[in-house]
Amino acid sequence: MQNNETRTCPICGKTYHDHPALSRTDGRMEICPDCGTRQALEAVGIPAEKQEKILEVIHEKLRENDDKNSCG
Numbered sequence: 001m002q003n004n005e006t007r008t009c010p011i012c013g014k015t016y017h018d019h020p021a022l023s024r025t026d027g028r029m030e031i032c033p034d035c036g037t038r039q040a041l042e043a044v045g046i047p048a049e050k051q052e053k054i055l056e057v058i059h060e061k062l063r064e065n066d067d068k069n070s071c072g
């Protein structure tokens, strides 16, 4: 019963059910996949407004995949 565990991201405060990402700042804090992506983009020098654009694209894709798989 660990698959649907609800976690709260300590960075953005959002609750999520996906696998957590590890914060790059301390390597142990579990953060939401979105913040994990933001930190990864930040690390390669992508500015904040582009990070949000990229996240939008990722969310779009995830929704498409959900529709295709529809195993929920």
Ligand SMILES: [Zn+2]
Residues within 6 Å of the ligand: 009, 010, 011, 012, 013, 014, 031, 032, 033, 034, 035, 036
């Ligand atoms: Zn977050």
